[in-house]
Amino acid sequence: AQSVTQLDSHVSVSEGTPVLLRCNYSSSYSPSLFWYVQHPNKGLQLLLKYTSAATLVKGINGFEAEFKKSETSFHLTKPSAHMSDAAEYFCVVSSRAAGNKLTFGGGTRVLVKP
């Protein structure tokens, strides 16, 4: 079985300050991990993915995430938030043991204040 827990349902930051979105996962097999962003009434856009290569993964729009096996975490960060970063973010896990199905976290809504 696999599962994902996003530790914060809402995060509020000021424009220009760092963003941290926390994600913990559970998987009985070597996982692949993803972060997706969803803007209102839109589909999902892939920010970055980890698939057993480098543990520090760089994505689009200045986002990056670090896979820490010992902590079963895959936190998403960005050094400086932009107004356009206001959206819903999903941490997602997948593994061969789960038939390569995606399991989504509950989501974190990011608010960026001017």
Added chain:
Amino acid sequence: GAVVSQHPSRVICKSGTSVKIECRSLDFQATTMFWYRQFPKQSLMLMATSNEGSKATYEQGVEKDKFLINHASLTLSTLTVTSAHPEDSSFYICSARSGARDYNEQFFGPGTRLTVL
């Protein structure tokens, strides 16, 4: 590359009618397509997985007779919500996976907002 489209983007229908939603992979062949449902302010829940040319596999709790899925070609899957009721109102999102790419990565469509009156 790896673009997935959905049609329609928004549909409003009367209770008791059926609605068909199309999901197309525009620039790759999708050996597997997935259908998700998302309620307001909630996460995505997988409804079913469909492989081209075979019957869809439904997740536990999803009524296969209510949510008919057809994956007739490598670029098209359809979801038909039969005898829709207000509780079926939701945001439906499809995704597609290519056998030629990273087997874990799915490419998502923009979603279809269904409102049943």
